[in-house]
Amino acid sequence: MSAKETHNETMDAVKDEAVEEQNQAEESAQTEEANIEGNDNPRIAELEKQAEEAQQRYLRAQADFDNFRRRTMKEKEELAQYASMKLIEQLLPVVDNFERAIAASGANNDYESLAKGVDMIFRQLSQTLDAEGLKPINAVGEPFNPEFHQAIMQVESDEYEEGVVVEEVQKGYMLKEKVLRPSMVKVSG
Structure with missing residues (x-):
């Protein structure tokens, strides 16, 4: 299981627990209010405090989840933007060799050497692409x-x-x- 899935499950569990606690506290408060005739105000205050604490935990869990979602979206965007970076780095030596071959052929007009050089560069390019699974x-x-x-x-x-x-x-x-x-x-x- 990935860290993201584990985090998502943890966040869902925290949210579920907070909602359940809040629901229980509200139900208890309603039940107590129905049964109390006004002389048990400290109990009502305690239940209201518990309900408020559960609400705050829920809001914090929701904020944490929203921050996590934004962070993972940003990471995905960066990954997509730079996905080809590794391949491009591996192709740069091929580009360098092409530039050298063109410069050398222009200087001495030796087309046989140019053909051999291009063949060597093609093999280098093929090896790089083969290593990537092509x-x-x-x-x-x-x-x-x-x-x-x-x-x-x-x-x-x-x-x-x-x-x-x-x-x-x-x-x-x-x-x-x-x-x-x-x-x-x-x-x-």
Whole structure:
């Protein structure tokens, strides 16, 4: 159970207890008033004091709960605002390497070195995304599955039987267990 759930249950219990105490005190006060003919004023004063204390406890519990709710809403907003911060930090070295490759290729016009550098940077980017749970969807040669593939065309094929992906037009990806983008494919018909 999370700390938030525990706190919510605690706050609910405190509020319920305060309300119950207040209800009991009010019922006792009403019962006592009905039974008393005026010569037991200290008892009425005591019951009124207990009712007031229960009311104050209830109000404090309500204020604590409201403060907790505001604080958790603020934390949620901050979490959503900065959720991608970790990934961006991991991608900054890739950006740095791209900048270095562009600067180096402009200085000496060595396009073979540029191609090798871009390939190395692509592998670095792929490793970073793989570490975050991004996986390509296998498509060619697989049976067409609308959960993972988006068919854009049906083609005749001697190599594949009907309903099998023949060509991948755009690679699809999964983020952990969820399809991030389906593969755009051509399917044998």
